[in-house]
Amino acid sequence: MKDLENSLSPSGGEEQRESGAKGFIVRHAEIFRLLPAAVCGLLGIVLLLAPLAPMLSGDFTQAGNNFTGYSVFGSTGRQAGVTVPVVLIVVLGVLCVLFAAAAGIFRKIRSSIWCDAVACLFTVTAFATGLGQALWFGSSVGVFSVLCLVIGLIAAAAAVGETVLHARLLSTRDDKTEWKAQYNHWKAWIYLLPALVILAIFTLWPIFNTLRMSMLKDYDGLAQIGGETFEFGFANFAAVASYSKFLTCLGNTMLLTVITVPISTMLALLIAVGLNSIKFLRKTFQTIFFLPYVTNGIAIGMVFMAMFQMIGGGPTTEPISIGIINNIIKAFGGKAINWVNAGSSYWANMSVLIIYIVWNALPFKILVLLGGLQSVNKQYYDAAKVDGASRSRIFWRITVPLLSPMIAYVVITGFIGGFKEYTSIVGIFGDSMGPVGDKGKLNTMVGFIYDNIDQNQGRASAAALILFAIIFVVTMINLYVSKKKVHY
Amino acid sequence: MDEEVKITETTETPAGTGSAADKVMKAKDIRSVSKKQVVTKILVQIGLYVFLTAVAIAVLFPFYWMLISSFKTIDEYNATVPTLWPKQFVWYNYRGLFVDILPGEVPGLEEGMEVAGELNLGRLFFNTCLVGIVSTILSLIVTVLSAYAFARLEFKGKNLLFGALLATMMIPGELFTITNYVTVSDFGWLNTFTALIVPFLVSVFYIYLLRQNFLQIPNELYLAAKVDGTSDLKYLWKVMIPLSAPTLISITILKMMGAWNSYIWPRLVANDTMHMLITVGLRGTGFVDAATNMVNYPAQMAAVVLVTLPLLLVFMFFRKYIMRGVSRSGIKG
Structure with a gap:
């Protein structure tokens, strides 16, 4: 081993003194080591943009055969095969960008043989994809396919060359420890790889794609396969905003959120304070109040439906049974109400939904608020007792301020959850999102998105982005208010 | 209430001046x-128990109604004045969910009445369990590996990447669903278990939860293990995982519950009977009686009981872990 090193080190010295092209490379080895990473990054960006490019050029007929072709139901012949390379390109693009970011930007210039090998692997795969694409599509190769191929070729050559060079350089030095450190460095990425690949496909790509689809008027994957082109612009947003059904959904969602969040928060606060000031049976009550959380929202929605439902009869005929809730109301001297049947009023439906949503939202809020209460320092209460403060005063002056971070938390999560309300309505009213004969009467924003998901993905994307914007703004307002009111 | 305040306030002010007589007065006042x-206090306690009991009844009533309805005959359920306890306990509502009950086979069941139509509950249970178990195991592996990388291993851009991952938690899931639906169709995964398992394998929240737990384990243990020549994987398996078992159990239960309760995604991507999940099947079945054209609520309630019961049992046994996970997440499943 020692002999080997001795024999190699002088040659290394010779290399340093060597002039010409080889000497230049050796002297500036650090810069050259960055090369594969940089090329990889470029390649990744190109690969990522490739599916977007036909959209920008407006050439959709060809695009359907080349790059994009998000065939939703396409399952015949060549078009079924079209889709796979596109996804592969995106995955590879993401991987390349990740690699480049890791290897080039966030790393020291010194690299190890392993990362070069990985770079080599990535670029070769990218190259192979480009080649495969070119072979697959034959004469209809797009400009970007060729570009990918060329860049992939260059990158692969550069990476291979660099790896060989670097291997020679490494063998001249005794930096085994550094080599090991670099290896550890890369191990982290290997550990992260499965998670990152899945996140890239199912989290990162949707972010880009939703933006893209929302900008194409009435985008539909199936129609695109058929060679249809889509207008680029904000038409989807305009269509969504002026769509009367969407306005109904928006109104329903807003109303449900604005009513249920304060009710459930107040009720949960009262219950939490109550639970905190009793000893006997506290655990039992706590368990009971948590039960709605561990249930299936759809299943229990069906139970609520059954409880409020009138059996038989119609808008004109007398029902066979008016249902358990109406019987209870009657027992207390009230009048039976048509809650959920055909011809029921909007507010009757809403009341059922509000009761169900509050019932469903309580457990989480009680849990958080009770947890907060139990961590409040007892000294505050002792001091208040010494001062003889009344219960209501203790509640408003000590409990609420000290609990305000938790209250802010449940209110914010409540608002976010409220704007995404969907399953509780499906649970009670079913897919029709309304009582019999009144389809879509109680639809929500999320319901609107899912109604459009397989016919008009452009509109669904626009609605999703609007929903995101609303949630974002409301959360920001919540945070702003809580910054002023919350005592940390 | 306010009176009390006044009394104590008036007694408090002279206490500051501090004569002996005042002190005696004050002591008496305090006693009274x-x-x-x-x-x-006793009155308030009674009021509290009444209030809490009332809420508890409101919370429990749907469960109670679901349970007793599932044992009623359809005639009893449809009675003008509902009974709060079944006059006659019948089991065929449950049996009918799994096997076809022939007309006239069971006394009390009218001829030509179907209990649950096309609902194949056994298959739905199997599908849901399969998806739940496989996705939980895979998800645990992926989560443990990434949490370990974020907690123990050093690499450049770690904090940046972690921050970016946390930022994606802000985006509502609906935004992902649209593209994921298209992607999954493109992969040809519609009506497969893969579509139900893979897209939601990685949860940033679980990675975050586990990373925090890993960080609490002292680094000295890691260094000691390194000195002894233990490999990272062995250290992860022998030290990290046993020490963070409670969090892993929380994640397992929440993930399983998520599979059991999921509705939106399974309805989109798996609609055939071979891959349908329990909630989709439950909501999709009308429970409409062919003979009378009326909804068979007792049968529906029996199905709902069977869907709810496993969750309640899991909750009974793992209450602590579920509550721990939930209080941090604010999400269901």
């Missing part, structure tokens, strides 16, 4: 006040 306080 505390008697009053005892009375109000």
Whole structure:
């Protein structure tokens, strides 16, 4: 081993003194080591943009055969095969960008043989994809396919060359420890790889794609396969905003959120304070109040439906049974109400939904608020007792301020959850999102998105982005208010 | 209430001046006040128990109604005045969910009445369990590996990447669903278990939860293990995982519950009977009686009981872990 090193080190010295092209490379080895990473990054960006490019050029007929072709139901012949390379390109693009970011930007210039090998692997795969694409599509190769191929070729050559060079350089030095450190460095990425690949496909790509689809008027994957082109612009947003059904959904969602969040928060606060000031049976009550959380929202929605439902009869005929809730109301001297049947009023439906949503939202809020209460320092209460403060005063002056971070938390999560309300309505009213004969009467924003998901993905994307914007703004307002009111 | 305040306030002010007589007065006052306080305290406690019991009844009533309805005959359920306890306990509502009950086979069941139509509950249970178990195991592996990388291994851009991952938690899931639906169709995964398992394998929240737990384990243990020549994987398996078992159990239960309760995604991507999940099947079945054209609520309630019961059992046994996970997440499943 020692002999080997001795024999190699002088040659290394010779290399340093060597002039010409080889000497230049050796002297500036650090810069050259960055090369594969940089090329990889470029390649990744190109690969990522490739599916977007036909959209920008407006050439959709060809695009359907080349790059994009998000065939939703396409399952015949060549078009079924079209889709796979596109996804592969995106995955590879993401991987390349990740690699480049890791290897080039966030790393020291010194690299190890392993990362070069990985770079080599990535670029070769990218190259192979480009080649495969070119072979697959034959004469209809797009400009970007060729570009990918060329860049992939260059990158692969550069990476291979660099790896060989670097291997020679490494063998001249005794930096085994550094080599090991670099290896550890890369191990982290290997550990992260499965998670990152899945996140890239199912989290990162949707972010880009939703933006893209929302900008194409009435985008539909199936129609695109058929060679249809889509207008680029904000038409989807305009269509969504002026769509009367969407306005109904928006109104329903807003109303449900604005009513249920304060009710459930107040009720949960009262219950939490109550639970905190009793000893006997506290655990039992706590368990009971948590039960709605561990249930299936759809299943229990069906139970609520059954409880409020009138059996038989119609808008004109007398029902066979008016249902358990109406019987209870009657027992207390009230009048039976048509809650959920055909011809029921909007507010009757809403009341059922509000009761169900509050019932469903309580457990989480009680849990958080009770947890907060139990961590409040007892000294505050002792001091208040010494001062003889009344219960209501203790509640408003000590409990609420000290609990305000938790209250802010449940209110914010409540608002976010409220704007995404969907399953509780499906649970009670079913897919029709309304009582019999009144389809879509109680639809929500999320319901609107899912109604459009397989016919008009452009509109669904626009609605999703609007929903995101609303949630974002409301959360920001919540945070702003809580910054002023919350005592940390 | 306000009176108490006044009494104590008036006694408090002279206390500051501090003559002996005042002190005696004050002591007496405090004693009388505390008697009053005892009375109000008892009253308040009674009020609290009444209030909490009322809420508890409101919370429990749907469960109770679901349970007793599932044992009623359809005639009893449809009675003008509902009974709060079944006059006659019948089991065929449950049996009918799994096997076809022939007309006239069971006394009390009218001829030509179907209990649950096309609902194949056994298959739905199997599908849901399969998806739940496989996705939980895979998800645990992926989560443990990434949490370990974020907690123990050093690499450049770690904090940046972690921050970016946390930022994606802000985006509502609906935004992902649209593209994921298209992607999954493109992969040809519609009506497969893969579509139900893979897209939601990685949860940033679980990675975050586990990373925090890993960080609490002292680094000295890691260094000691390194000195002894232990490999990272062995250290992860022998030290990290046993020490963070409670969090892993929380993640397992929440993930399983998520599979059991999921509705939106399974309805989109898996609609055939071979891959349908329990909630989709439950909501999709009308429970409409062919003979009378009326909804068979007792049968529906029996199905709902069977869907709810496993969750309640899991909750009974793992209450601590579920509550721990939930209080941090604010999400269901």
